[in-house]
Amino acid sequence: MFTGLIEQLGVIRSRVATPSGERLLVDASGWYHKPAVGESITINGCCVTLAADTQSTGGLLAFDTVPETLAKTTLGQLQPGDRVHLEQSATLATLLGGHLVQGHVDGVGVVQHIITDGEWRVRIAPPRELMEFFAPKGSICVQGVSLTVAALHPQDCWFEIALIPTTLAKTTLGELRAGSRVNLECDLIGKQVVHWIKHFGTTTRA
Structure with a gap:
């Protein structure tokens, strides 16, 4: 983890x-x-x-x-x-400054475009089958970096991340360009919730 x-x-x-x-x-x-x-x-x-x-x-x-x-x-x-x-890898004593990440890549996304005028934003198109795991202000891991979903458009299959100066300085995300491919890992908790609802959510118990 x-x-x-x-x-x-x-x-x-x-x-x-x-x-x-x-x-x-x-x-x-x-x-x-x-x-x-x-x-x-x-x-x-x-x-x-x-x-x-x-x-x-x-x-x-x-x-x-x-x-x-x-x-x-x-x-x-x-x-x-x-x-x-x-x-x-984290231990039970590790400060959880990001979010829970398994290191299991769910898919590879493609950078669509980058906005650097004012706020630095990157728009990424993930594999369509991953869109159900995204939520506004939810967590997403891009190239191993814990980030927040800043904008989301499920119909057009894209999401955006906002990069602060510290992230730009300490990672390579500032080097991304349109067409760059990035590893994506969706939020672990969100994936489990979606899986449970899809497979067991309508099950009633006596």
């Missing part, structure tokens, strides 16, 4: 083919957290596992990915030099 508050900007150093997919090597120099082998980390909102000791990788973080992950998230488009969002 994560909170959607980015702790470090890492840099992709290489992608290495493996028998089961690819290994991503990430430079996280300066990160106060020193993850151990087997620990869960999110890269741009996608939960992955540290696969090797940093002493064997020249200090880089190594994460193994399978074809499913590469195809269903934006990790498959990462190239050496790209900056990525990193967050360690």
Whole structure:
């Protein structure tokens, strides 16, 4: 479990083919957290596992990915030099400054346009099947960042997020352009509520 508050900007150093997919090597120099082998980390909102000791990788973080992950998230488009969002998993003592995030990407959205005149807003088109999980002022995780749904238009299948200066400074969301693809994870509680109502909401009990 994560909170959607980015702790470090890492840099992709290489992608290495493996028998089961690819290994991503990430430079996280300066990160106060020193993850151990087997620990869960999110890269741009996608939960992955540290696969090797940093002493064997020249200090880089190594994460193994399978074809499913590469195809269903934006990790498959990462190239050496790209900056990525990193967050360690939460504990019961972690301040929940964002919202509950699983690191399970629900789909990939596409940026439609960006407004930078005054308030910085980004309009994103998610996969249509995800629209039922959005609510005005609800939570949404974009590229691993916990954000608030600032505007919503279900009929035209888009939502907007507003980015404050701190978010622009500490994440790569300010680098998004029209056509950019982003990992989306809808609010965990909202998904559970929708699922229950759809499958059990009309059930009556004696």
